[in-house]
Amino acid sequence: MTSAQDGDGVAYAELLSDLLPVLHRFVRRKSRNAQDADDVVQEILVSLHTVRQTYDPRRPFTPWLMTVAARRVADAARRRYARGANEIAVDVLPETFQGDETKFEQEASDVAEDLRKALAVLPQSQREAIELIKIRGLSLEEAAEATGKSVGSLKVRVHRAIKAMRQALEQKS
Amino acid sequence: MKSEDLIRSLIDDCAPTPPLAHPGWRALVWFGAALCYLGLVVHFVGRRPELFTTIADPWYLAEVAAMFLTSAMAAAGAFCAGCPGRAIWERFAPLPFLLIWIGALAIGCWRDRHIQGFPPFANISTIQTIAAMSIPSALAILSMVRRGAPIAPMTTVGLATLAATSMSSAVHRVFIEQNMAGSAGFWPFCAVLLISGFASLFGRRLLRWTTRDEFVATVQRPS
Structure with missing residues (x-):
């Protein structure tokens, strides 16, 4: 040394x-x-x-x-x-709507398309939070470091984004 | 990233880095510099007139000596805390002098217990004065301890702030404070504890490790 x-x-x-x-x-x-x-x-x-x-x-x-x-x-x-x-780590997700083996090919494609559309109408900041945390799987701390936002602010954005997407999907169904 | 690749990056970044000076020596350098700065403050603010008559009181002298020694030992403790592998007890070096300070203060308060207006709430502004006086020396010692390792960040920052504030409060008590009652040391002591405790809460923000990702980003950044 x-x-x-x-x-x-x-x-x-x-x-x-x-x-x-x-x-x-x-x-x-x-x-x-x-x-x-x-x-x-x-x-x-x-x-x-x-x-x-x-x-x-x-x-x-x-x-x-x-x-x-x-x-x-x-x-x-x-x-x-x-x-x-x-965070809760689970091997098998309790919801299966994203599992392709659980539905017909067309259904799987429709769900993914609906989610894409619901995601597309979100404000930029909420979409970014969802993409980083829920799609790319970053932790809140890592996402906060990548965006320069606080952990609390990211939590709020994810919460609002999921709420907005749920409403959009409910309206569609 | 593979560990072998990381090791190659570390070797590429291996510029000569002289070891830090002994913690005691660094504490001495800081103590001397901080004392010079506070000497300038006293020079411009002006010292109180009856300085030499009050300094004859042994309890007062013990209190002031304990304040200065607390400062010196806290500085040494802060620098030791930033050196991995050093003994834990070194971080407690200011404790005996802090206890002497508390003892001398308690005796002062006991002697003044019959004085009207005890404890001297009028001196509450001392906290602001000591905080303001401590800022340059606190910044100096914090910039020095940042060169060490963040082994115990809260302790390190707490000790560094204790060093700066206890020296400021000692200088304030000796040269500037007009109220010479034994209980007048109550607020300087509160100021030291409050500011040091508050500063230590920010230890993890002020002193933190460089992460692997930060290091990789630094070495990959085009110069």
Whole structure:
């Protein structure tokens, strides 16, 4: 790390490559969710890189490394918990109107067309919120970051958009 | 993104980065600079006339010394909190001096308990004065702690603000405050606690990690 602080790319490459399996093991041991272990490890690598000036060469390396890693694992757990509090993950959707196997080909096409039309008449801001959160599957935080709007404002937009689309579909039926 | 690709981006961004100076040294630099700034404030505002007669009171002296030491230790604690791997107890370094300050203040309030108008509500404007005096030194220490790691952002910002406000309140109490009753330190103390507590709530906004996506966006941005 001392060489990396001096700008030695070769030493830095060696260090990061050596750290990768160590961090993977650490994250898997600390986190129950193995799915996003890669993401957490990458976040730790970026964190180590951005705060490398805080490493004091006169002090041991491992406590410095593990403090950053533990903090980032805790941040990831907090983020996951916050996301889980607002979202429900289900394997099978309770509504089947979008499942093509549940209806004739023409019906499926009609439903999709109706939804497209209902979406098209929404104001731009509400349409953008629906596209990001409900179609592309971004979390509220990610959508807020992409649009520059607050999470609260996005929630309101999604709520209003769904209400407007429901009314439009009810009127049509 | 694969981890190997990310590592390549990190290596490409590996410019020489000298390690930060020791937290104690950085605290000393900030303390000296903040003291110089507050010296200028006193120079322009003017100091109260009977300064040397009141400073002879040992309880008053203990209170003022505790304020200055709280400031210095809080600054050191804030800088230590931004260095991963350092001992947790370093963040509690200002606590003994804060307790001495509270003790001296309590004795002052006890001695003045029969004075009419206790506690001195007229001095409530002290909170605004100390907040205004603290702004430059608080901004200076916050810009310095931002170079550290956001390991404990709320604690770091709280300690940094405690350092700035307790020094301002000490200077205010010694050189500017006209009311020399022991209980007059009540509002400076409230100001320090209120402002530091409030500032610490913004810790996560002021000090945060660079995320992978932000880093990737930075390195991919055409120069």
